[in-house]
Amino acid sequence: MSAHPPFDPGTVEAIAKVLGEAGSGTDISRYFKANSLLDESGESTKWRRINAVFLKSQVTTKSANQILAFIRSYLVPTRFVGKRDEFEHHRCELNAVLILHGLEYGKDGQFRHTTQARTLDEAEARAQGVRNKLAPRNTHPEVYKYCQPELMQENYFHAVFEACKGLFQRIRDLSGIEADGANLIDRVFSVEKPSLVFNTLQTETEKSEHKGFAQLLKGCSAAIRNPLAHGPKILWQGETDAADYLTLISMLHRKLDQCVKVPNQEYRHGGGV
Incomplete structure (x- = not known):
């Protein structure tokens, strides 16, 4: 030296x-x-x-x-x-x-x-570092479940990728539907025949909230997972991007915490249980 x-x-x-x-x-x-x-x-x-x-x-x-x-x-x-x-x-x-x-x-x-x-x-x-940036944000434990090794290695590019994959795996686990990406979200969070809901879908406000959450999930796939899967790592912006993306994924997990599975497709054309 x-x-x-x-x-x-x-x-x-x-x-x-x-x-x-x-x-x-x-x-x-x-x-x-x-x-x-x-x-x-x-x-x-x-x-x-x-x-x-x-x-x-x-x-x-x-x-x-x-x-x-x-x-x-x-x-x-x-x-x-x-x-x-x-x-x-x-x-x-x-x-x-x-x-x-x-x-x-x-x-x-x-x-x-x-x-x-x-x-x-x-x-x-x-x-x-990212972990300390995430701590004050009370990051959902499901985020760490899927990307802990990558965070420990400071591999933020793949940490976000794995966390996003984990989000969609949790949707499959909760709904029992084996699909992916936008197709998964359209099937699970359909307003007419949803598999998962976090409100009664009885008012226009509740329907709009339900649709908005589905759009956020599809946006997560389109804006985060797909570009990371196909784009070069050199374009990654590092810790700041990672902390922000992981915070978004954490928020989506918290919304999933509120979801319940709809038995036998009981919601029909916006009607309640």
Whole structure:
């Protein structure tokens, strides 16, 4: 690895505070030794120890290479087997700092160059990742059911594709009708002979709501699943698109939660049960 320019003292302090929360004092001492870093700081607080050692290292080596090497060994993914959420928390906190310098620490424990963030807001938003963006939106568990592996791999293109496929599979499971795409929606959510309903279809307002939901489902297939199945991945816009698409799919799942199956096609020409 070529020499990385030294970080400014504020950056070193921010990195030290993140790392101080990622292990015990004994862990820190062990990894200092493994990375040939000598702690002569006299400090007792974990982050202050790390901060002092890192600052001294930069003065000695004229680079941040030993800091980056320490991070790779100290935050190695294998240290967090069974504690994935803890690893992701530390990684995201670290990336909120590093992205301001054009660096990113990946899930695989390797650093990559990335576009440098220009503001703190941009750095924090980019470091959050899709899962953290989805969390405040109370995303439906059926979304994660079908795309959890892809989200963990940060494969957002295929995460949305699998989540959309999962939505239509759930419609088949609820209705018992084996079809796909617009044909499935037309059969399941027909106003005259529906298989699934979430209202009585007795008023024009209820019929319009029913039709509108069916159109949203068909739009999901036409605007999301079909283009993803046939379009090149290079055209994908990344995390922002993924979070928005998955939120739409989550909303559609919530509407499906309200649906009930109509036995023996009891709705006829808009009439109630």
